[in-house]
Amino acid sequence: MDPRNLPANWPYRSAAQMVRVERIDWWVVDTGPRDAPALLLLHGLGASGHSFRRTIPGLAKHYRLIVPDLPGHGCTRTKDRDRLGLSPIAEDLCWLCDAMGVQPGAVIGHSAGGAIALQMALNTSIPRVVGINAALDHFEGVTGVLFPLIARGLAAFPLTAPVAARLWASPARVSQLLDSTGSVIDAAGKAQYTTLVQDTEHVAGALDMMAQWRLDPLILNLPRLRKPALLLAGKGDKAVPPAVSESAAHAMPQVELRMMEGGHLLHEVAPDGLSALLADWLAGHGLGTPPATRA
Numbered sequence: 001m002d003p004r005n006l007p008a009n010w011p012y013r014s015a016a017q018m019v020r021v022e023r024i025d026w027w028v029v030d031t032g033p034r035d036a037p038a039l040l041l042l043h044g045l046g047a048s049g050h051s052f053r054r055t056i057p058g059l060a061k062h063y064r065l066i067v068p069d070l071p072g073h074g075c076t077r078t079k080d081r082d083r084l085g086l087s088p089i090a091e092d093l094c095w096l097c098d099a100m101g102v103q104p105g106a107v108i109g110h111s112a113g114g115a116i117a118l119q120m121a122l123n124t125s126i127p128r129v130v131g132i133n134a135a136l137d138h139f140e141g142v143t144g145v146l147f148p149l150i151a152r153g154l155a156a157f158p159l160t161a162p163v164a165a166r167l168w169a170s171p172a173r174v175s176q177l178l179d180s181t182g183s184v185i186d187a188a189g190k191a192q193y194t195t196l197v198q199d200t201e202h203v204a205g206a207l208d209m210m211a212q213w214r215l216d217p218l219i220l221n222l223p224r225l226r227k228p229a230l231l232l233a234g235k236g237d238k239a240v241p242p243a244v245s246e247s248a249a250h251a252m253p254q255v256e257l258r259m260m261e262g263g264h265l266l267h268e269v270a271p272d273g274l275s276a277l278l279a280d281w282l283a284g285h286g287l288g289t290p291p292a293t294r295a
Contacts, residue, residue, distance in 0.1 A: 001199040003027060003075045011053035021099045024092060027075030029067035032060035037105040037287050041067045044111030046206045048074030050192050055267050058275025062288055066102055072205020085212035090119040105287045110267060111135045119218050122225055128285055130230045133237050133264050137244040182238040182263025189268055222251040228285040229255040232266060239264040
């Protein structure tokens with residue numbers, strides 16, 4: 001999506017900038033005190049940085065927030081369409097942080113963004129990681145065989161993204177899809193997702209990411225992640241069942257698992273976007289001061 005086509009009221013549009021790194025034009029919200037500890041916030045498949053619209057205000061009081069649209073999503077465009085899998089995106093995000101002169105004190109990711117956050121923590125010196133309903137599961141049974149094949153076929157078929165946009169982009173269909181995750185977000189949030197799904201480049205990016213998604217190396221290496229980690233799991237999540245986070249937590253040596261009321265879009269439903277919970281956990285692990293003790 002061309003940033004010029006974003007609605008005037010798009011969340012944090014005025015705080016965003018385009019950052020060119022190699023063959024990717026990143027659309028990045030950069031907000032909060034420049035001398036504060038930095039946090040990298042990563043959205044999930046099919047979303048954009050807008051999904052942290054409720055999280056940003058609370059965290060930006062005390063942290064510098066870097067909130068990019070992932071490659072192929074939202075307003076971030078890439079010329080390397082074969083680098084939309086888990087490991088390449090994690091690597092490209094590290095290069096983005098380097099280009100911006102930012103060393104994140106933590107990475108916070110939702111759904112697929114949670115998997116990317118964990119991959120970054122495994123491969124770099126990033127000291128803390130948070131996954132919100134992190135997508136750490138395989139597709140099982142027949143679906144496990146068919147889904148990757150279908151996604152690859154769809155991504156390779158040039159008419160797919162326009163057709164998908166026409167099929168899915170009505171407000172009613174988007175609302176139904178979002179509600180099916182176990183979370184009911186507000187009308188403004190649903191309108192923002194509708195804007196995204198109506199953009200064929202965004203849809204194509206999501207399809208390419210699905211086609212290239214590989215979780216095996218990350219899951220096998222979770223026992224190596226000897227850094228503080230927090231996994232938040234919605235008890236009513238219909239997209240990534242809470243058992244997925246429970247299973248991952250069993251493999252991770254320094255993890256705290258919190259089961260929460262709600263569905264897949266926990267941070268988009270909570271009035272403060274989970275910012276108080278996140279700030280408390282970060283402060284408890286050496287990054288910042290707990291909100292209750294701040295002046």
